[in-house]
Amino acid sequence: MSRNDASPQSDAADARRAELRRALAGVLPPSCLLFDAEQTAPFECDGLSAFRQAPLAVALPQTEAQVREVLHSCRRLNVPVVARGAGTGLSGGAMPSADGLVLSLAKLNRILDIDPVACTARVEPGVRNLAVSDAAAAFGLYYAPDPSSQIACSIGGNVAENSGGVHCLKYGLTVHNVLGVRGYTIDGEEVVLGGAALDTPGLDLLALAIGSEGLLMIVTEVTLRLIPKPKVAQVVMASFDDVVKAGDAIAAIIAAGIIPAGLEMMDRKATAAVEPFVRAGYDLGAAAILLAESDGTAEEVGDEIAGIERVLQAAGATRCTVSRSEAERLRFWSGRKNAFPAAGRVSPDYYCMDGTIPRKHLGHMLRAIEAMERKYALRCMNVFHAGDGNLHPLILFDAHREGEWDRADRFGADILELCVELGGTITGEHGVGIEKIGSMCVQFAATEREVFFGIKRAFDPAGLLNPGKAIPTLARCAEYGRMHVHDGQLAFAELPRF
Amino acid sequence: MEATLARLRERIAAAVAARTPLRPRGGGTKDFYAETLAGDVLDTREHHGILAYEPSELVITARCGTPLAEIEDALARQGQFLPFEPPAFGGEATIGGVIAAGLSGPRRASVGAARDFVLGAHLLDAHGDVLRFGGQVMKNVAGFDVARLLCGSLGVLGLITQVSLKVLPRPREEISLRFECGAVQALTMFQRWRAQPLPVSATCWHDGAAVARLSGSSSALRTACAALGGTPMNEADARAWWSSLREQTLDFFRNDETPLWRLSLPATASLDRSGGELIEWSGALRWLRSDAPAREIRALADALGGTAMLWRGARSASMFHPLAEVQRELHRRLKRQFDPHGVFSPGRMNEGW
Numbered sequence: 001m002s003r004n005d006a007s008p009q010s011d012a013a014d015a016r017r018a019e020l021r022r023a024l025a026g027v028l029p030p031s032c033l034l035f036d037a038e039q040t041a042p043f044e045c046d047g048l049s050a051f052r053q054a055p056l057a058v059a060l061p062q063t064e065a066q067v068r069e070v071l072h073s074c075r076r077l078n079v080p081v082v083a084r085g086a087g088t089g090l091s092g093g094a095m096p097s098a099d100g101l102v103l104s105l106a107k108l109n110r111i112l113d114i115d116p117v118a119c120t121a122r123v124e125p126g127v128r129n130l131a132v133s134d135a136a137a138a139f140g141l142y143y144a145p146d147p148s149s150q151i152a153c154s155i156g157g158n159v160a161e162n163s164g165g166v167h168c169l170k171y172g173l174t175v176h177n178v179l180g181v182r183g184y185t186i187d188g189e190e191v192v193l194g195g196a197a198l199d200t201p202g203l204d205l206l207a208l209a210i211g212s213e214g215l216l217m218i219v220t221e222v223t224l225r226l227i228p229k230p231k232v233a234q235v236v237m238a239s240f241d242d243v244v245k246a247g248d249a250i251a252a253i254i255a256a257g258i259i260p261a262g263l264e265m266m267d268r269k270a271t272a273a274v275e276p277f278v279r280a281g282y283d284l285g286a287a288a289i290l291l292a293e294s295d296g297t298a299e300e301v302g303d304e305i306a307g308i309e310r311v312l313q314a315a316g317a318t319r320c321t322v323s324r325s326e327a328e329r330l331r332f333w334s335g336r337k338n339a340f341p342a343a344g345r346v347s348p349d350y351y352c353m354d355g356t357i358p359r360k361h362l363g364h365m366l367r368a369i370e371a372m373e374r375k376y377a378l379r380c381m382n383v384f385h386a387g388d389g390n391l392h393p394l395i396l397f398d399a400h401r402e403g404e405w406d407r408a409d410r411f412g413a414d415i416l417e418l419c420v421e422l423g424g425t426i427t428g429e430h431g432v433g434i435e436k437i438g439s440m441c442v443q444f445a446a447t448e449r450e451v452f453f454g455i456k457r458a459f460d461p462a463g464l465l466n467p468g469k470a471i472p473t474l475a476r477c478a479e480y481g482r483m484h485v486h487d488g489q490l491a492f493a494e495l496p497r498f
Numbered sequence: 499m500e501a502t503l504a505r506l507r508e509r510i511a512a513a514v515a516a517r518t519p520l521r522p523r524g525g526g527t528k529d530f531y532a533e534t535l536a537g538d539v540l541d542t543r544e545h546h547g548i549l550a551y552e553p554s555e556l557v558i559t560a561r562c563g564t565p566l567a568e569i570e571d572a573l574a575r576q577g578q579f580l581p582f583e584p585p586a587f588g589g590e591a592t593i594g595g596v597i598a599a600g601l602s603g604p605r606r607a608s609v610g611a612a613r614d615f616v617l618g619a620h621l622l623d624a625h626g627d628v629l630r631f632g633g634q635v636m637k638n639v640a641g642f643d644v645a646r647l648l649c650g651s652l653g654v655l656g657l658i659t660q661v662s663l664k665v666l667p668r669p670r671e672e673i674s675l676r677f678e679c680g681a682v683q684a685l686t687m688f689q690r691w692r693a694q695p696l697p698v699s700a701t702c703w704h705d706g707a708a709v710a711r712l713s714g715s716s717s718a719l720r721t722a723c724a725a726l727g728g729t730p731m732n733e734a735d736a737r738a739w740w741s742s743l744r745e746q747t748l749d750f751f752r753n754d755e756t757p758l759w760r761l762s763l764p765a766t767a768s769l770d771r772s773g774g775e776l777i778e779w780s781g782a783l784r785w786l787r788s789d790a791p792a793r794e795i796r797a798l799a800d801a802l803g804g805t806a807m808l809w810r811g812a813r814s815a816s817m818f819h820p821l822a823e824v825q826r827e828l829h830r831r832l833k834r835q836f837d838p839h840g841v842f843s844p845g846r847m848n849e850g851w
Contacts, residue, residue: 117689118766141693162639173637175646176614189824196764197804198606198782201818202829202847203655204613207646211639228695251554257577257667297695299717356635358555388636428637436640443640447627454835455642458828471641 016099017056020079024059024101027069032107034058043102046087046094047149050351050405051434055082055096060104064220067103071218072188074101080464081186083214085125085157088149090352091433093161093213093469100467105156108220111135120179120196121224125156129163132224141226144171147429148337155222162211164429166262166336167293169387171227173429175210183209183219186464191217208455213431214466216459230295233261234305235329238312239286239319243267244363246288249315250386251359253292256311258304262293263387264336267366270381270394271335274342280335283319288366290317290386291332339383340394347379347396351408355419356428359389368418369393376411378404390428391419417442432470440470441477449477499628502545502561503659507626509540510657513841514624521843522653524563525590528599530810532652533817534845542594545659548572550634557617557634559662562594569593578665581609585744597661600650603744604700604711607765607779609666613649618662621648621655624837634662653843654851655836669699669713674736675728677708681777682769684708688780689766696722702743703777704750711740743778750776750785757811759786759795763804785809796820816849 017035024033034040035057045052056079061067074081080100087094096102109126116139121132129150133142146165147153153163159181162174171177180194194206209216240246246265253260266274266289271282282289290312294304309320323329335342343350357365366382373380379396393415397408416426416439426432426439440449452471456463472480499507513520519537529535546563553576560569566586573579583603584596597619602611618632621644632638632645648658677687684703691698697714710726712719723730731739742748751758765781776785788795792808792815799806805819821829826848833840833851840851 115766116693118764119692139693162643164637168637172610172614175643176610185824191824191828192822193825195803197762198611198779199762199805201805201807202821202825203832204600204647204650205825205828207613207643207649211643216642228693230695254556254667255554257670259666296714297718297721299721300697300715303715303717356637358552358557358635360552360555385637390635390637423633424635425633425638425640427640428635429639431639432641440640445629447623447625448629448631448641451623451629451631451644451836452641455644455832458831458835461831 013056013099016079019077020057020073020101023073023077024057024070027073028059028061028066032060032062032066034060040102043084043087043096043104046084046089046092048090048092048433048435050399051092051095053096053098055102056098056100058102058104060107062107064108067105067108067218067220068184068188070101070103071184071186074464075186075188075462078462078464080467081218082466083156083160083218085154085160086128086152088153089157089161089431089433090354091427091431091435093431093433093466095434097467103218105220106154112221114139114226116141118196119226121226123155123222123224125154125159125219125222127155129153129155129158136226137229140229142229143177143224144227145174145177148340155224156219159210159219159222160212160214161429161431164385164388164390166264166385168385169263170259170261175207177225178206178210178222179225180223181206181209181219182221183217185217186460186462194223196223211431213433213470215456215470216465218465230261232298232301233293233295233329234301235262235291235293235323235332236305236308236312237321237332238290238292238317239283240288240290240316241286241318243288243366245316246290247359247362247366247386249290249312249317250362252311252315253308254359254387256307258307258311260292260304260308260387261295262291263385264291265289265362265384265386266336266339267382269379270339270383273346273381274335274338277342277345278334278338280331282335286318291336336383339381343381343394343396348398348400349396349405351395351397351412353391353393353395353412353415354427354430355416355424356388356390357419357422357424359386361422362386362389365391365418365422369415372411372414376407378407378411380411385428388428389424391415413439434469437469437472437476438480440472441480446474446477500545503622503628506540506542506545506657506659507622510622510624510841511626513538514839517839517841519841519844521846522594522598522657524592524595525565525588527586527588527591528595531599531601532846533849536845537843540657542592542657546592549660553578555634556636556665557662558665559618559634559660560593561660562592562658564593566591566593566596573665574668577668579668580615580663581605581666582612582615583744584612585746587745593661594658597649598651598653598658604702604740604778607701607782608699613646615664616645616649616661617664619645619648620659621657622659623656624839624841628659632662636664652846654833654847656842671716671719672699672711672713672736673719673723674709674711674731674740675723675726676731677710677728678706679708680706684777685769685781691726692765692780696725700740701778701780704748704775709739711736751810753787754811756787756789757814758809759788760807760809761786761799761804762807763799763802767802767804818847
């Protein structure tokens with residue numbers, strides 16, 4: 001695990017920077033080009049600040065034509081390109097390459113068109129997620145995927161990561177809500193995938209592009225599906241005295257034929273952390289609380305909420321409260337939506353994990369995390385997109401205390417390995433980036449990783465787009481394997497196994 | 499490795515060694531869905547069976563040769579279904595074929611396509627490796643989304659040996675409404691509905707009448723029916739009718755003398771130019787019988803922002819709408835990466851490979 005501080009600049013890097021500077025000066029106005037260390041510093045990391053790297057330069061094009069020209073120049077000079085949206089990503093996907101350019105798409109932030117009849121929005125990649133719904137609200141429409149960072153994160157970043165949110169079980173991920181993208185290969189060739197029509201001929205390259213973490217192409221325009229805003233939404237908040245019971249209650253809701261618009265779970269550590277700040281009215285005596293939301297017409301919601309309550313009570317809920325007003329509904333959600341900031345208030349640092357497991361193993365996973373807390377002597381609070389089986393354990397640590405980050409890092413890797421063991425995945429919605437590159441070796445065999453590289457080569461033969469991210473090389477996996485054994489045997493031999 | 503899988507693997511190894519093409523095939527119900535059919539049949543039906551199905555997980559995993567009917571029965575027993583309503587085009591259809599074809603039925607516009615419900619897939623590739631992509635969970639962004647790429651790949655990248663699909667509870671109730679009206683009026687109506695939170699799960703216009711299917715709770719359907727008007731259809735008749743649309747057994751689909759075109763267009767594309775005679779997916783799918791030259795129909799689809807597929811009937815042109823050059827090159831390169839010797843289903847999706 002490296003925390004890459006700016007290395008002393010070699011002459012070669014200087015020469016390269018000068019060459020890039022000359023090339024890009026002809027393409028971009030000076031205000032859109034950053035070369036000096038103090039200017040590029042904010043781009044050294046994304047939302048995962050533990051991983052940092054100073055880039056060679058940062059380009060902030062304002063038009064699609066400029067993006068194409070920048071790509072042309074980088075291709076010609078063989079300079080790696082790391083695309084960046086709002087920089088809110090949590091897997092280090094936008095961490096710069098030392099010898100590369102950060103291509104910020106933040107200035108391509110126009111909503112090009114909202115079609116209230118077709119129910120689509122055409123936007124540039126720098127448009128914020130929430131801005132789409134704000135613009136569509138006038139027509140009674142909205143864009144469904146709602147990552148917690150939706151006030152800041154960009155649609156381009158959402159496409160790169162295939163972002164989710166709290167309403168995925170019913171409304172899907174980014175991949176289900178993007179109709180098409182337009183963009184450029186590193187060779188500067190225009191690629192149009194999908195579009196306003198529902199079927200397109202050939203292989204589903206759109207599915208490949210979404211979630212490709214900036215490794216395949218640079219997206220400059222996205223066509224989004226908008227859906228009618230539900231007339232009513234209500235949420236049930238239920239308390240459980242046992243996490244396994246809470247997990248079983250989730251399965252029971254689904255088994256009853258109900259697909260809630262949102263189905264979230266927080267454990268006691270999470271509710272205890274958020275309650276003092278948001279006063280959501282959480283039951284602090286509960287081992288876990290569930291939030292189950294229903295949306296639709298008043299009749300549908302009435303039926304569904306009654307159904308959810310029945311199931312939760314039968315599943316042993318110790319308390320069940322239904323929101324009586326929109327204000328109360330938002331208050332119930334406020335704690336969940338503020339879980340990450342709350343973690344930041346109760347601990348100097350926190351490390352957010354993002355595995356997914358089959359729902360039936362939620363209880364097992366929570367027990368295992370408790371054991372890991374003892375093993376690594378760190379606390380972990382748990383918020384889950386329980387309906388999707390998507391976990392966000394927040395490992396609390398203090399980076400200024402010797403060894404805590406390393407322990408947090410290994411704690412996280414343990415959780416991810418258990419996710420794979422339970423039939424799940426190492427990332428549900430945050431992406432692999434640089435953070436989970438080691439864990440990819442656990443989830444995928446060398447032959448499978450080679451297919452990923454093959455796809456990468458098909459789109460980006462020179463390997464210039466976000467190199468070193470998302471797919472680990474054989475050497476990297478060998479290294480990961482060694483590190484793991486090494487750590488287990490030497491550094492923490494005194495810690496109990498389970 | 500299971501014996502049936504091992505046998506498929508041997509066949510592939512032999513084909514690769516001899517450089518003789520293979521074409522994976524389940525029940526063969528979609529043999530027509532091909533640019534050209536070439537290669538020895540690699541029959542997948544021996545490799546069958548549901549591997550995992552837990553209703554509360556909303557996931558079913560099955561081997562490629564599992565009959566679609568078997569899967570639908572298993573789901574129906576638990577009150578669930580495949581929401582994308584894949585057309586079977588015959589009782590022999592297998593789930594591997596359904597996903598390789600990637601076709602979706604009447605519910606497409608409201609719930610999504612086949613690919614939207616693919617969670618994971620195993621691919622037996624030209625090297626004889628079984629590769630696992632995606633998984634059995636709802637959210638999974640580790641690695642490129644190869645499982646979805648395989649959906650609709652028509653067997654050109656390798657053999658899909660098993661798939662995991664997201665399933666959903668069957669709607670509590672359904673009701674279909676019929677509206678006597680012209681196509682223009684129907685399209686306007688579909689468009690008005692799309693922008694409202696209505697439980698419309700499928701629409702169709704054909705032969706002077708629009709039909710809308712509503713799915714949901716009884717209270718929601720009552721409210722929606724009152725808002726929409728129209729004449730409620732008899733439940734059994736409606737079910738049979740939607741099934742005949744999905745399976746293309748309506749008379750409209752039977753006449754094979756005049757080429758049948760399948761136009762995938764923006765739902766709002768103007769009607770007078772597309773001349774759709776049967777409209778599905780709230781306007782996004784239009785069927786057209788026409789003797790007009792292929793290049794005219796394709797130019798029209800291009801101009802309307804969509805594509806045209808020559809679905810059935812005398813083949814005077816390529817089946818699939820041509821790809822843009824950059825896309826074609828990406829396809830060629832991907833094909834080379836997955837299937838370097840060109841063994842799998844050559845020519846099925848694209849002339850030449």
